[in-house]
Amino acid sequence: MRSRPFIIVAAVLVVTLGLTAGVYAYDNGKRNRIAKGITVSGIDVGGMTAAQARSRLEADLQPRLESAIRVDHGRKTWKLGPREAEIAVDFAPVVDEALARSRKGSIFTRVARELTGGEVRAELEPEVGYSKAAVVRLLDRVRRSIDRPAKNAKLTFTGGGLSETEGQVGLAVRASELHKQIRAAIVSPTASRKLVARTEKVKPKVTRSKLARKNPVVLIADRSGFKLRLYRNLKLQKTYGIAVGAAGHETPAGLYEIANKAVNPAWTVPRKPWAGDLAGKVIPGGVPENPLKSRWLGIYDGVGIHGTSDRGSIGSNASHGCLRMLVEDVEDLYPRVPVGAPIYIA
8 A cells, every 4th residue: 555645746746737737738728819918000909819810900900001191282282092102011920929929938927927917018010011112202293393492693794784683592392301201101000191291491502692792893894885884792883984995906795804903014015016116015114105004904815904094085996905994093993893803894
């Protein structure tokens, strides 16, 4: 006859094996069931089988994910439908993840959690595929409709004077911000699919104030009107009478800059037929024979602005290409005009 201790040990062993088998059987029975506390895009799938969870998600989330993305701006609207966006929703991976989260831990911790009503805290999101190119195309449509480039202020030179075109402020979609919003909304069944295209003003790179700073002094030479106009900060400051090139020695038209300046400049006589015996000679500055007189503002290839003793020539075509002025006028002009100032000869 077996001893009492042996019987007790055997009984404990039988009970333990029975309990273990029961725990294993209970846990195995939950293998295909999602633990409580797990949600997918806010949908509670706890306690469901994999098939039940997929069915629930397809019914609740798929219609949301396959609804169109809409972008509004004022009265304009642009849409991106599921077909163009190539929406592809697959709930199997997120359900598998929910089951995997449910099976974490040991068999005893899982069973204890189930028996005590514990939960697995997990918020999961489904996998959503889409065409990135379609999102970019939507963004491009919005930008083409809304974007308006800024226009720079500019100067227009004419013989009659200097005119300005004011710069215009442009408009641009906050493209990077909208791009992120579209990508976030397209994969989220809970995010709003109605977006607003926000914009920002685009300032012109060149404004009137910048033009004025870049062109503090501008000269306009009107050959037909025999006038030289001086502009400071884009405003007419003074007008002088001039003589211009005679027939065959026309003053060159175009936009130039004041290349150099001199007080009592020496004159190197051009080697031209009209120069006669003086051709190639240098006439010192400050002497009566020097036709440049007291001031010189060089423009281009020997052409410049200078004084003249022939007061009657002002208002006529009389020079060999230069712009002549009365001596007192060129002396008044000289300190007002820096080297590099633009001069437009019309």
